[in-house]
Amino acid sequence: MSDFAFERDGAAASSAPRRPRASLGSAEAEEIFASFDPKILRRFFAFLKPHKTYLVLAQIAVLTSAATAMSIPYMIGRAVDAAAKRDPSRLDQLLMVFAGLVVLNAGAFFLEQWMSARLAQKVIFDVRRAMFSHFQDVSLSFMDKTHVGRIMARLQGDVNALQEFLESTTGALGDLVLLVGIAIVLLATDLQLGLLTLTVIPMLIAVRAIWLPFSKKTFRQARDASSSANSALAENIQGIRTVQETRREAMNFDLYEEKARENMQAQVGSAKLTQVMVPTVDVLTGFAMAIVIVVGGNAVLGGRLDVGVMVAFIFYVQRFFDPVRMLSMQYTIMQRAMAAGHRIFEVLDVPVTIKDKPGAAPLGRDMEPTVEFRNVTFGYDPKRPVLHDISFKVRPHEVVALVGPTGSGKTSIMSLTHRFYDVDRGQVLVGGQDVRDVELDSLGRVIGMVLQEPFLFTGTIEENIRYNTSASLEEIIEAAKAVSAHDFIMRLPEGYQTRLGQRGRNISLGQRQLVSFARALVADPKILILDEATANIDSFTEQAIQKALKVLFAGRTCMVIAHRLATIRDADRIIVLQQGRIIEEGPHDELMAQDGLYARLYRSAHASFDDATVAATGDAEFAMRT
Incomplete structure (x- = not known):
């Protein structure tokens, strides 16, 4: 099968190991x-x-x-x-x-x-x-x-x-x-006629008791079939680029047609079973009315019953089975x-689990912008740590780069700094305070992040840059100029008022990244985190950004992740990670002079850390994982 496939339950097919799902999908x-x-x-x-x-x-x-x-x-x-x-x-x-x-x-x-x-x-x-x-x-x-x-x-x-x-x-x-x-x-009104009329109730209860187990099974199958068809449809739409790239339209159509046909058959079956109760109730209604007409009619002819009572009985019988129908439906509801x-x-x-503890203190804007890890061990699954006894300190206004192969723990360090997760052991300190002891809102105001995959919301470019701040248009333009976004924005038909589609897909990936740069910078954080923020930007744009970053880094404490070693060689300090451990640390020239892993990787490939990892280290485990 190619990249895109349907599973029987409507979920995406994949040969990759699946993470355990939460109990909500039970x-x-x-x-x-x-x-x-x-x-x-x-x-x-x-x-x-x-x-x-x-x-x-x-x-x-x-x-x-x-x-x-x-x-x-x-x-x-x-x-x-x-x-x-x-x-x-x-x-x-x-x-x-x-x-x-x-x-x-x-x-x-x-x-x-x-x-x-x-x-x-x-x-x-x-x-x-x-x-x-x-x-x-x-x-x-x-x-x-x-x-x-x-x-x-x-x-x-x-x-x-x-x-x-x-x-x-x-x-x-x-x-x-x-x-x-x-x-x-x-x-x-009339005990004898009333009792005769109500004799249909036991029959209705018996029919309902027989019908209910079949209806449960049929309705469940109909819902499962509908869910499967809808999931397949949504997945095909989301993956339409891959579908067209691999020319799988015909195969996907056949797969979807099969699910749609199963859904149609299940829905027809449930509709058929639903309609069983309607004629059943109608037959019982007719039977009850026949009792009224025959027995009541004879009573009227015999002078025991007024004709008005018989007419009222007929109307009551009609009304009696309306709530029976409705209550049957409401039981299912x-x-x-x-x-x-x-x-x-x-x-x-x-x-x-990640929330302010009682008595949490806010981080003040005048706090010293430091980040420190003290003997931190962490894993998304506590049984399989990603980081092992990590310790380092980022001093005020220092630019520290984290480099290492995929899976070495760089992004985990960034996530722990912002307290997206809590450590298993050790401490993460921002401004000298354990992040578990400070208010999350104040932590978010102090730390700004730009991620590898920028997320833009539906709205104008101006609104996306201003996100969660009260910045003026002049401040937004200034930030956009600083990250070389202003020129391409002004080339758009409505400039800063250009409305972005879902996740900003009407502009390029590199342009989206520039907008996210401007959004982080307009918030003026004391600590700036860049997680592969230049990975999706072309070399020409990256040159302009590198010049802007030198100005933007001034006065801020910065932590940078980059696979391209050339983009972080001017950092004050470089921390080299491998398999969740720090193996080297120092400025670029010092690491090159040590002629260790960083130097070998840098000489092997200026463009990408991952590209040269296996060649430089012989790390067969890394080769298998990548």
């Missing part, structure tokens, strides 16, 4: 149906507390609608009796009351729907906000092990399931009240909502 979490869970319901209804006024008004409207719906057939029956007895004054009174009930029923139904919709939207707004807030604080260690795109897509559907449940919950109460109320009215609630609260329960 088979239990993927269930579309779940049994009633009071704990989930209690947590969910906690979101209702701020909006209890809407809930109360909706319930009042529901009860009013149910009461008027039960009264209307009774009034019709009384009106029929009045007409049969030729009592026009009584008939007129009943018609006026009937009209009032119809208007009240319509108004209550409208208020019920309106209040339910507003309540659902407000609660779902709070749920979305809680999820977004929590995801922004979730530690990167969790994100490293989780397929975020798939989880977010799934949670979007789960939120919609909760919304559907909320909108139908108030109606479910009305349907239940209507169902019980009609049964009571039928029995109270409730099951989906329970499963959705499990998944949503599972996400909200993900612990935030």
Whole structure:
């Protein structure tokens, strides 16, 4: 298979070893149906507390609608009796009351729907906000092990399931009240006829008991097939460049067609099973009405029953099975909502491990801009350390470069400096304070980072450079000029007001990097971290940036990662890493004079550290890993 392929579960196929996923992707979490869970319901209804006024008004409207719906057939029956007895004054009174009930029923139904919709939207707004807030604080260690795109897509559907449940919950109460109320009215009006009419209920329960297990299995298959087809479609769109490059359009179409066909067959099966209950209820309704007509008709002919009562019975029977249909649907909605609630609260329960501890102190702008590692050992998996007993100190306004082959721990050092992760052993100090003892917000204001893969947000170039600052346009332009971004920005049709597409894809990768440079610099951090920041910039642009960086580095403490050794030879100090350990340290000339690993690598290849690692060191393990 080529780079792009579909897996049976819709995930990307890959020959590379997979990282273990978080429990959010477990088979239990993927269930579309779940049994009633009071704990989930209690947590969910906690979101209702701020909006209890809407809930109360909706319930009042529901009860009013149910009461008027039960009264209307009774009034019709009384009106029929009045007409049969030729009592026009009584008939007129009943018609006026009937009209009032119809208007009240319509108004209550409208208020019920309106209040339910507003309540659902407000609660779902709070749920979305809680999820977004929590995801922004979730530690990167969790994100490293989780397929975020798939989880977010799934949670979007789960939120919609909760919304559907909320909108139908108030109606479910009305349907239940209507169902019980009609049964009571039928029995109270004529016990014998009422009991005969309600004999269809055991048959309905039996049909439902047989239908439910099949429906669960079929609906689960339909959802799995839909998820697989959607995942395949999204993956194909995201990888369209690779698809067209390798000319796999025809093969991918065949693979997608297979998944789409499986989805179609599963959806047809679920729709077919769904429709089984509709004619079943209709048949039972007809059977109940036949009982009323035959038994009730004989009672009317025998003089035991008024014709109006029989007419009312017919209307009540029709009304009786409407809530039966709705409650059957709402039961399925409730099951989906329970499963959705499990998944949503599972996400909200993900612990935030990187957070301010009680009494954390802010880093002041007047603090000494130093970075120090003291005997740091760290691994994304604690059983497999990436860094081993690392110790070094970056003094104020010093430019320190980190070099080493891929996997030597350079980026991990940068991440620990910003406290994206916590160390397993040892200490990381910024400004002389352990990063675990300072406020994260102040740490973010002191440290600026430019990464190898720049991330630009949808918006104008000006907005992207100003990101998280209050810089003026003049300051933005000054920063852009400093990193040689101003000229290409001014060549764009709308200059700094040019809107960027998703991740800034309407400008080149090198231009995106320059914008991210300007964004970091306009924030004026005391400590600047560059992680392969010049890797995606052409040699001509890099020359201009090197000149700008000398000016920009002045007055700042800087840590730089670069594979191109030529780009960091002017650093005050170079730290050479290999397999998570520091093996050499010093300025460029001193390291060259030592004639160690750095010198051999530099002489072997000026362009790239990785390119020469195997040749210079004979590191067979590194060769296998790369």
